[in-house]
Amino acid sequence: MFDRPDSNAAFDESAEKEAVVLVHLNFNDLNFAESEQEFIELVNSTNAEIATIVHGKRRSPDPKYYAGSGKVEEIREQVVASNAALVIFNHDLSPSQERNLEQKLHCRVIARTGLILDIFARRARSHEGKLQVELAQLKHLSTRLVRGWTHLERQKGGIGLRGPGETQLETDRRLLGQRIKSLKKRLGKVRSQRQQGGRSRQRSDVPVVSLVGYTNMGKSSLFNRMTTSDVYADDRLFATLDPTLRRLKLTGTQGLVMADTVGFIRKLPHDLVESFSSTLEETRNAALLLHVVEAGASDREELMEHVNDVLRQIDADEVPQVIVCNKIDRSEEHEARIDRNEDGHITRVWLSAQTGEGIDLLRQVLQEYFPEQESYLTQPV
Numbered sequence: 180m181f182d183r184p185d186s187n188a189a190f191d192e193s194a195e196k197e198a199v200v201l202v203h204l205n206f207n208d209l210n211f212a213e214s215e216q217e218f219i220e221l222v223n224s225t226n227a228e229i230a231t232i233v234h235g236k237r238r239s240p241d242p243k244y245y246a247g248s249g250k251v252e253e254i255r256e257q258v259v260a261s262n263a264a265l266v267i268f269n270h271d272l273s274p275s276q277e278r279n280l281e282q283k284l285h286c287r288v289i290a291r292t293g294l295i296l297d298i299f300a301r302r303a304r305s306h307e308g309k310l311q312v313e314l315a316q317l318k319h320l321s322t323r324l325v326r327g328w329t330h331l332e333r334q335k336g337g338i339g340l341r342g343p344g345e346t347q348l349e350t351d352r353r354l355l356g357q358r359i360k361s362l363k364k365r366l367g368k369v370r371s372q373r374q375q376g377g378r379s380r381q382r383s384d385v386p387v388v389s390l391v392g393y394t395n396m397g398k399s400s401l402f403n404r405m406t407t408s409d410v411y412a413d414d415r416l417f418a419t420l421d422p423t424l425r426r427l428k429l430t431g432t433q434g435l436v437m438a439d440t441v442g443f444i445r446k447l448p449h450d451l452v453e454s455f456s457s458t459l460e461e462t463r464n465a466a467l468l469l470h471v472v473e474a475g476a477s478d479r480e481e482l483m484e485h486v487n488d489v490l491r492q493i494d495a496d497e498v499p500q501v502i503v504c505n506k507i508d509r510s511e512e513h514e515a516r517i518d519r520n521e522d523g524h525i526t527r528v529w530l531s532a533q534t535g536e537g538i539d540l541l542r543q544v545l546q547e548y549f550p551e552q553e554s555y556l557t558q559p560v
Contacts, residue, residue, distance in 0.1 A: 196228040198261045202254060203269040204246060205236045210445075213478055217445060218269040218291070220395075224298050230261035244283065245276045255284050267294055271446075274322055291446070292319060307369045314362040321355045370460075386549055387436045388427070389462045389498075391490065392471035393482040394442025397505040401471060401532040402439040405541070424461065429542050432549045438465065443489045452492050463495040467548055469541075471503045474529060475510025501544060502527040508534050515540055 203218060205211045215232070222229055235250045244251045245268065254266060265287045266280070272290040280288040289297075296319060299312045390398040406425040427435040438461040452459075462468065470486065472479050483502070490496045507513055508531040515537030518527040525544050530537025 196226055197265065198230040198263040199227045199265045199267055200230050200254060200257045200261060200263045201232040201267050201269065202246065203232060203234055204240075204250075205234070206239065210478075210481070213481075214269065214445060221291075221294055221298065221444075222267060225294070225301075227265070230263050231257050233257060240270070243276065243279050245270060245272055245280070251280065251283055258284055258286055265289065267291075295444070295447075307366070310362055310366050310369065314359065314366065317355055317359050317362070321352070321359070385434050385436055386466035387424075387438055387461060387464065388467045388469060388545065389438040389440060389465035390469050390471055391440060391462055391486060391495075392442060392503075393473075393486055394444050396442065396471045396473055397532045398442060398471045399439055401469075401503065401505060401541075402437060404532050404535060404538055406437055427545075429546055431546045435545065435549060438462070443486045445485050447489055452489060459493045459495070462490070463493055463498070465495075465498055467545075468495070468498050468500045469503050470500045471505050473510075474504040474507045474512045479504075501525055501548075503541065504529045505532055507531045507536065517544065 199222065201218065201222060203211075203215050208214060219229065219232075233250070233254050235246060237247065241247050246254065257263070258266060263286060266284055266289075268288070268290050270290060271292055272280070272288070277288050277290065296312070296316050300316060303309045303312045390402055392398050402423065402425070406427055423439045424436050427437045429435070440459065440462055468490075470483065472483055476482065487496060490498075504512065504527055507515060507529050512529055514529065515531070516529050517525055517540050518529070520526050525547065528537065528541050528544055530541055532538070
């Protein structure tokens with residue numbers, strides 16, 4: 180059996196880039212090409228060098244290997260040819276499928292969820308963000324526990340932890356359970372502190388405007404442009420994980436708070452949604468959501484639906500939205516403008532956070548939603 184390393188991480192960013200083999204199978208997916216492009220972008224966000232992508236088409240997953248035995252042999256040949264240390268499936272694998280594949284391929288195998296969790300672990304910067312990611316990782320990996328988790332003994336000293344007759348696997352599982360319980364308790368305290376801050380803003384009658392959207396749509400760049408902040412922004416998936424709040428005072432409006440949040444993707448792992456629920460409270464409790472999309476994206480409407488699906492999961496789908504069509508400098512829609520429905524209510528704003536074109540229109544939108552010296556009333560979209 181291939182031995183897993185002691186570390187949670189799939190990639191070592193301090194080392195040279197390692198060759199990886201990607202596997203993307205088509206189960207009559209209408210969005211197969213778009214899904215593969217996102218998969219490639221996810222992998223490019225890590226310290227990995229894509230050796231090759233193995234494709235295949237099936238009606239349903241193979242119970243033992245997910246891919247058929249012939250396809251697994253093709254993957255093995257590519258692993259040997261490229262001297263790859265890791266194979267990544269753009270699918271969710273069962274624990275037994277991962278183990279069977281590792282035995283067959285003689286290298287590490289991770290699924291899409293494991294890849295996303297690894298990226299989140301590397302991007303989290305705040306104390307809360309790190310706790311949330313670790314909790315999601317451990318909950319996911321506890322179902323895949325084989326060995327290699329005895330390093331958790333260091334959390335409590337290790338001496339006397341192992342009971343008589345207890346197997347190593349049982350010890351590791353118990354240690355994982357204790358760590359998960361500890362993380363939940365610590366996150367509960369952080370959540371309580373966050374709720375106190377939220378109640379303080381509510382008492383002060385300060386509305387929160389939350390930026391939401393698919394990852395890499397330019398939310399952080401827009402946040403920086405609107406608040407003159409220096410939140411990290413990069414053209415990579417999940418460049419921002421930790422929520423950031425800034426005061427925003429516009430001429431002719433009452434005081435506002437703008438929140439920048441984590442971006443969403445297709446099939447965002449449930450454990451991550453659950454673990455980040457406290458962070459996403461800023462979205463759930465917002466007075467207005469600015470749903471940032473890429474103006475020129477051909478799959479713009481589809482990506483918006485993925486975001487709305489996550490918003491439904493966190494009970495934020497009833498919060499009023501204004502669609503912000505960003506990156507007009509990269510699209511055929513060069514005109515900065517405000518779109519309204521037949522009732523005159525604002526539906527979309529077209530702008531470029533990069534060049535600043537149309538930012539004044541977004542300020543105008545917020546001025547209409549939150550007039551100065553008046554209790555704000557959110558308008559239907």
